[in-house]
Amino acid sequence: MSDPSSPTAPLATLGAAPAVVFRRGLVLTMDDAHTVLHSGDVLVVGHTIEAVGHNLEVPEGTAEIDASGGILLPGMIDTHRHMWQTALRGYGADWTLTQYFVWNYLEHGKKFRPEDCYAGNLLSAIEALDSGVTTSVDWSHGLSTIDHADAAVDALEEVPGRFVFGYGNIHSAPWGWSTSADFLSFVERRMPRSDMLGLQLAFDVTGDREFPEKTAFEAARELGAPVTTHAGVWGATNDNGIRLMHEHGFMTEETVDVHAATLSDDSYQRIAATGGHASVSAESEASCGQGYPSSWALRRHGIPISLSVDTSVWWSADPFAAMRATLSSDRTREHLEAHARGDR
Numbered sequence: 001m002s003d004p005s006s007p008t009a010p011l012a013t014l015g016a017a018p019a020v021v022f023r024r025g026l027v028l029t030m031d032d033a034h035t036v037l038h039s040g041d042v043l044v045v046g047h048t049i050e051a052v053g054h055n056l057e058v059p060e061g062t063a064e065i066d067a068s069g070g071i072l073l074p075g076m077i078d079t080h081r082h083m084w085q086t087a088l089r090g091y092g093a094d095w096t097l098t099q100y101f102v103w104n105y106l107e108h109g110k111k112f113r114p115e116d117c118y119a120g121n122l123l124s125a126i127e128a129l130d131s132g133v134t135t136s137v138d139w140s141h142g143l144s145t146i147d148h149a150d151a152a153v154d155a156l157e158e159v160p161g162r163f164v165f166g167y168g169n170i171h172s173a174p175w176g177w178s179t180s181a182d183f184l185s186f187v188e189r190r191m192p193r194s195d196m197l198g199l200q201l202a203f204d205v206t207g208d209r210e211f212p213e214k215t216a217f218e219a220a221r222e223l224g225a226p227v228t229t230h231a232g233v234w235g236a237t238n239d240n241g242i243r244l245m246h247e248h249g250f251m252t253e254e255t256v257d258v259h260a261a262t263l264s265d266d267s268y269q270r271i272a273a274t275g276g277h278a279s280v281s282a283e284s285e286a287s288c289g290q291g292y293p294s295s296w297a298l299r300r301h302g303i304p305i306s307l308s309v310d311t312s313v314w315w316s317a318d319p320f321a322a323m324r325a326t327l328s329s330d331r332t333r334e335h336l337e338a339h340a341r342g343d344r
Contacts, residue, residue, distance in 0.1 A: 017063035019045040025067030027052060030074050042072050075134025076319045079279040080228065080258045080308035083138045084112065084152060086127070087120035089312040097235065097288040100313070104142075105170060112142055114151035121155035127317045129161050136161065137279075137308070139202050139228065139258070141168030146182045153190050156197065165191065166228050168202035175215035178203070187223060199225045200256075207240030217250040226254035228279075232263035234291045242267040251276055258308070260298065261291025268301040278303055281310035282325035288314065293329040296337075 014020060020043075027040035029052060041056040042049060058064075088108065092100055103109060112120075121138065128136045138156065143149045149167065156163045167187075169177045177183050178201060191199045201220040205213045220227050227250070231237050242263060245251045253275030260271070260278040271278065282293035298305050307322045309315055338344075 014063050017061055019043060019050070019059050019062040020065065021056060021058045021062050022065050022067040022072055025070045025072040028071060028073040039068075040072070042067075073132075076132050077135040077306065078128065078133045078308045078319060079137045079256060079306040080139050080281060080310060081124065081128070081136050081317075082141065082311040082313075083124035083136065084117045084120040084140055084142045086124035086312045086317075087112070087116050089123070092313045093315075095288060095314065097233075097290055100288060101236075103313075109142055110144070110171060112144075112148070114145070114147040117142060117148045118151040118155045121152045122158060124312065124317065125156055125159035125161060125163065127312075129159065131317050131319055133317070133319055134161050135163070137164045137166050137200065137228065137256075139166040139168065141166075141170045141202055143167060143169045144171045146186050149186055150190065153197075162196050164198040164200055166200040166202035173212065174201075174203035175212050178216040178219040199223070200228045201225050202228050204230045204237050205241035205245060207238055207244065209240075209244075211244045211248060213244075214248055214250075217245075217248070221250075226252075226256065228256040228258060230259055231257035231278075232260040232267065232291060232294070234262050234289060238262060239264050239267045242270055246270040246274065253277075256306075259285055259290055259294065260303075261285050261294045263294070263297075265301075268297060268303060272301045272303050276303070277306060279306050279308045280326055281308045281322070282329050283315045283322060284310040286325065286329055292333065293326060295326050295330045296333040299330075 022042045024039045025042070027037035027042060029035040029037065037052065037054065040052065040054055043051040043056050043058055092103060125136065138152065140152050143152065153165060156165065187199065191197070193199060201216065203213065203216055217227060231242055251270060251274040255274070255276040256279055257271055257276055258279045259281060278294065278298050280293055280295050282295070285291055285293045295305055307319065307326060309317050309319065309322050315321070
């Protein structure tokens with residue numbers, strides 16, 4: 001065993017070292033007891049956190065990093081990020097939702113080439129890791145061809161993070177592309193369902209009473225892939241979509257309802273009853289008009305909440321900014337509701 005007080009190993013030795021230990025950091029364990037270790041150590045062997053504590057004994061040859069003055073915490077998870085759009089990061093900072101839809105569906109979104117999707121995904125994956133996000137759901141709804149999908153996955157595989165590839169194509173109906181031979185072949189060829197790369201199907205439910213999206217849900221079920229869907233977005237999706245999903249048995253604990261910002265109590269109750277969860281993107285919801293950020297309503301119904309940055313077309317990839325925006329909007333709504341009741 002090596003001496004815990006030995007000098008920090010040069011960073012150049014990290015790749016060759018059998019393990020890495022971070023010494024003397026402020027460790028936020030995020031365990032059930034919310035344990036915080038002052039001047040704590042974290043030992044990583046391969047891809048596994050082997051031990052957390054004080055003055056840890058480590059294997060011979062372990063590279064050491066002095067984390068004094070720093071904070072160590074588990075990598076964060078972003079459950080909804082349109083990574084391909086990072087190729088135009090900041091381009092629509094002051095757009096409304098309508099302007100974004102025009103850009104996405106009718107203008108530049110249609111012009112993206114596979115190499116543009118690759119560039120956006122590569123930049124987004126790197127900036128996610130740089131901001132502390134080690135698992136990202138790539139809500140990749142710009143995949144107009146299989147070549148675009150291959151390019152997007154190529155980029156994700158170049159970056160040492162965990163990703164869930166949310167396959168989508170806003171330029172074609174989901175009941176068409178989700179059952180096509182090209183798509184099914186792509187899944188067989190490129191989706192290993194490993195710890196580092198997973199699969200979701202990403203599409204929205206319009207609320208059409210005929211429920212044409214049923215075919216896409218059946219395809220997802222056949223593939224064993226969860227569905228992530230924009231639900232409760234002003235002017236786009238509403239309670240009818242939730243009702244149809246629920247009545248046809250396609251709402252499960254794996255279903256992710258993104259935004260969920262304009263839904264009724266009935267819809268929230270359906271989500272809660274089926275064990276689903278919601279992905280909140282408070283910055284984009286508050287700024288572009290998707291609806292009031294829904295964390296306050298979701299909490300009332302006991303629906304688990306995850307956070308996301310949505311798209312860098314509007315905002316940065318900083319998860320702490322997403323946290324602050326969520327907290328601020330949640331507390332603002334709680335105050336407004338209290339004031340309406342006459343509470344102090």
